[in-house]
Amino acid sequence: MTTKSVDGKEISKDERNYNPQATSCLNEKMVYGAQNKASYVRDTSLQPYESKNETFEIKLPEGVRTADVTVELNYEIHVPENKVPIHKVTRRVTLDR
Amino acid sequence: MFLVAVPLTVLAQAPGPKKAKTIDELAAMFDSARCKQCHAEIYGQWEKSHHARPLMGVADGLMLTPLVKSSAFQVKSPKDATLRTFPCFKCHLPQAAAYAEDSLAVELTQALFTASDKDAPDKDKAAARAKVAKLQITCIVCHNEMAITHKLVLGSPEKDVIYGSKDMATHGAPSEKVFTKGKKSAILNQAVFCGQCHGTGPNFEFDYPVQCATLYGSYQHNYLSKGGFQTCQECHMKKVGGIADHLFPPNWNDKASTSKMLSESISLDVQTLGYQSLRKAGALTPMIVVNTKILNTAGHRIPDG
Numbered sequence: 001m002t003t004k005s006v007d008g009k010e011i012s013k014d015e016r017n018y019n020p021q022a023t024s025c026l027n028e029k030m031v032y033g034a035q036n037k038a039s040y041v042r043d044t045s046l047q048p049y050e051s052k053n054e055t056f057e058i059k060l061p062e063g064v065r066t067a068d069v070t071v072e073l074n075y076e077i078h079v080p081e082n083k084v085p086i087h088k089v090t091r092r093v094t095l096d097r
Numbered sequence: 098m099f100l101v102a103v104p105l106t107v108l109a110q111a112p113g114p115k116k117a118k119t120i121d122e123l124a125a126m127f128d129s130a131r132c133k134q135c136h137a138e139i140y141g142q143w144e145k146s147h148h149a150r151p152l153m154g155v156a157d158g159l160m161l162t163p164l165v166k167s168s169a170f171q172v173k174s175p176k177d178a179t180l181r182t183f184p185c186f187k188c189h190l191p192q193a194a195a196y197a198e199d200s201l202a203v204e205l206t207q208a209l210f211t212a213s214d215k216d217a218p219d220k221d222k223a224a225a226r227a228k229v230a231k232l233q234i235t236c237i238v239c240h241n242e243m244a245i246t247h248k249l250v251l252g253s254p255e256k257d258v259i260y261g262s263k264d265m266a267t268h269g270a271p272s273e274k275v276f277t278k279g280k281k282s283a284i285l286n287q288a289v290f291c292g293q294c295h296g297t298g299p300n301f302e303f304d305y306p307v308q309c310a311t312l313y314g315s316y317q318h319n320y321l322s323k324g325g326f327q328t329c330q331e332c333h334m335k336k337v338g339g340i341a342d343h344l345f346p347p348n349w350n351d352k353a354s355t356s357k358m359l360s361e362s363i364s365l366d367v368q369t370l371g372y373q374s375l376r377k378a379g380a381l382t383p384m385i386v387v388n389t390k391i392l393n394t395a396g397h398r399i400p401d402g
Binding site (some may be wrong): 013020022032035045047051057058059060066067070075078085089093095 | 105114129155158163167168170183185225298299306307308309310311315319320323324331345349352356359360363364365367369370371372373378382383384385386387389390391392393394395396397398399400401
């Protein structure tokens, strides 16, 4: 999730990762690759019929009353750079009434 | 003594299945190109599927290279490889277990070494990749070799039978001498069929545990338990023009179609609020709050395989 001021300056950036995480069970290091994994040790993946709810609080810099929030949901294949986009939502949020 | 000796002699002489010594031999034994004659549309779908390139990885990444070069299964030299070097064969090339000799593992390992050798000529690398690509999960693998799981009561798959959705007294062109009959498979349209490979958890039968796909475990324990009833096939083999889609989407090499499929299974709701928070009197803090809700309606965890 990225928040930018209306002139495009980045105010904040945050992310959450949802995936099963495995080790070899011989040490504490997380590994990728079926040949290296022995068992999951943590699972933050998206489970069927379950929702993942997150709250992000962004303090605005002084003088900024309006910002553009972009939330992207991507599927990463092997490396973070190799993404399949799933959803992208952009909202302008303002304190002005 | 005589009664015991006879059966032992018979057993010793009983021929086992013919085994492939090379990649080409195994590819030929399970070659399904003849299926294209009558099932061109299905064959075309399968050709684009990951089942047609089970050792190539996503975007032809040759997923077995790290196995032989930098894992517990690594070998110093291709000649040291055996079928036991490749636990991945259990699902990525299931026919190898019963129908290949260790020499195939040596040839495959040599191809993986060559394809990843930065000093090898490009033409040699391309040839090596092409060799690996010959090893596929073909029509015969699913519609014969893997079609029966209850062998104690149903027997092993018959060599001349293609297993599908219905019984057929005859199958194939009259000129064909193979797979001349069709039989209805008891499990081909059930999730358990896919569960044979899209697994349940660590594979402890190997000398080093291997944790690959756990999709079927997720389906069994965390989808059915929430009231889901759909099978793998209902979502991943939806009928196209009346025929079950043998592309088995998603096709991870096609990001556009994969994106569409994922967006249909996963929803994202975003709520925003702009206000001034007050922790203590006189200290208003301009703030934005973003609430996100991601809901997965697929029949398994995402990601998994």
